[in-house]
Amino acid sequence: MSLYCGIACRRKSLWCYRLLSTYVTKTRYLLELKEDDDACKTAQQTGAFYLFHSLAPLLQKSEHQYLAPQHSLSELEKLLAKFGQDTQRIEDSVLLGCSEKHEAWFALDLVLNSSSPINASLQKPQMETELKGSFIELRKALFQLNEKDASLLSTAQALLRWHDAHQFCSRSGQPTKKNMAGSKRVCPSNKIIYYPQMAPVVITLVSDGTQCLLARQSSFPKGMYSALAGFCDIGESLEEAVRREVAEEVGLEVERLQYSASQHWPFPNSSLMIACHATVKPGQTEIQVNLRELEAAAWFSHDEVATALRRNNPYTQQQNGTFPFWLPPKLAIAHQLIKEWVEKPTCSALPA
Numbered sequence: 001m002s003l004y005c006g007i008a009c010r011r012k013s014l015w016c017y018r019l020l021s022t023y024v025t026k027t028r029y030l031l032e033l034k035e036d037d038d039a040c041k042t043a044q045q046t047g048a049f050y051l052f053h054s055l056a057p058l059l060q061k062s063e064h065q066y067l068a069p070q071h072s073l074s075e076l077e078k079l080l081a082k083f084g085q086d087t088q089r090i091e092d093s094v095l096l097g098c099s100e101k102h103e104a105w106f107a108l109d110l111v112l113n114s115s116s117p118i119n120a121s122l123q124k125p126q127m128e129t130e131l132k133g134s135f136i137e138l139r140k141a142l143f144q145l146n147e148k149d150a151s152l153l154s155t156a157q158a159l160l161r162w163h164d165a166h167q168f169c170s171r172s173g174q175p176t177k178k179n180m181a182g183s184k185r186v187c188p189s190n191k192i193i194y195y196p197q198m199a200p201v202v203i204t205l206v207s208d209g210t211q212c213l214l215a216r217q218s219s220f221p222k223g224m225y226s227a228l229a230g231f232c233d234i235g236e237s238l239e240e241a242v243r244r245e246v247a248e249e250v251g252l253e254v255e256r257l258q259y260s261a262s263q264h265w266p267f268p269n270s271s272l273m274i275a276c277h278a279t280v281k282p283g284q285t286e287i288q289v290n291l292r293e294l295e296a297a298a299w300f301s302h303d304e305v306a307t308a309l310r311r312n313n314p315y316t317q318q319q320n321g322t323f324p325f326w327l328p329p330k331l332a333i334a335h336q337l338i339k340e341w342v343e344k345p346t347c348s349a350l351p352a
């Protein structure tokens with residue numbers, strides 16, 4: 001689908017209108033909202049707001065999944081009045097994206113960044129009653145959201161958390177000021193601009209050609225195994241980070257590496273998960289688990305992994321008290337990486 005968006009590009013003093021795709025016009029519109037506070041404020045008039053309470057999104061339960069309700073600006077203004085807050089609070093909201101029809105989406109945390117104290121008579125349970133929903137920890141709800149809501153709420157939580165943690169300039173100690181969209185903060189005294197950041201993390205599915213290596217940390221839910229993951233060190237390339245993480249965590253050297261996909265991951269802070277397949281050197285498969293980082297690691301056959309991917313109810317404890325081997329849910333990039341390997345076990349191709 002494409003349309004004339006009215007964005008003009010100047011070429012030799014002539015304005016020429018190009019036929020731009022819906023995606024391009026949407027992207028340009030969002031860029032304008034990030035750069036122009038007035039345009040962003042105007043977008044709030046027709047925008048939709050997702051609400052949070054101390055970084056937990058407002059959700060409504062519907063059958064086996066959660067839905068994230070949206071509120072219009074006028075609904076939000078009425079709610080803020082009921083909660084004893086100034087409508088000025090709306091300026092604390094952050095821009096998340098927009099629909100194809102340029103309805104902008106925002107997120108506002110009703111508690112964080114709040115300069116006006118919350119009406120003591122209206123605490124969280126009363127707010128939930130008023131909002132006909134519950135504020136639920138994103139970690140608990142993420143896998144019961146549809147893909148669009150999961151992605152929007154992950155971005156929202158990451159941005160709201162970043163703003164909450166960057167209220168002051170690390171150079172001057174003065175309060176920083178958020179732009180209307182929330183895409184940056186500026187220190188008024190020295191003009192330093194702070195942008196939201198993500199930490200790069202490599203996640204690698206190591207294979208020996210026929211089996212794949214999965215590991216678990218003691219903090220994982222019982223029975224769950226995943227691919228090896230680790231934060232990139234400063235100065236490292238992606239390839240170097242993969243080699244180091246695999247060596248550190250399971251004492252193996254990887255030889256071949258293939259990029260698969262990436263994903264924003266909001267926990268515990270904001271990470272960019274970069275997923276790769278890798279193969280170990282032939283005959284070098286003996287694992288030496290680093291017990292400071294992992295609880296266990298093991299090689300799994302193609303059949304074992306394919307069966308685990310089909311498992312629906314992973315938390316069910318077996319009669320002997322153990323939990324069945326299961327894998328991260330569909331929305332996690334680890335799941336996609338493992339599924340890719342099951343469908344094509346010889347993924348890894350490039351030298352590491």
Ligand SMILES: NC(=O)C1=CN([C@@H]2O[C@H](COP(=O)(O)OP(=O)(O)OC[C@H]3O[C@@H](n4cnc5c(N)ncnc54)[C@H](O)[C@@H]3O)[C@@H](O)[C@H]2O)C=CC1
Nearest residue numbers: 199201226229230231265267268273293328332333334335
């Ligand atoms: N979306 C997905 O499918 C998956 C996501 N993950 C995420 O990957 C991330 C990294 O995995 P881990 O094995 O925990 O990493 P890791 O193997 O690097 O170990 C974590 C340790 O690294 C250090 N570290 C270095 N840089 C850090 C930074 N920027 N932030 C925090 N700690 C840092 C800390 O000492 C920390 O305890 C986790 O946050 C986890 O949530 C992990 C597996 C699957």
Ligand SMILES: [Mg+2]
Nearest residue numbers: 228229230293
């Ligand atoms: Mg790790």
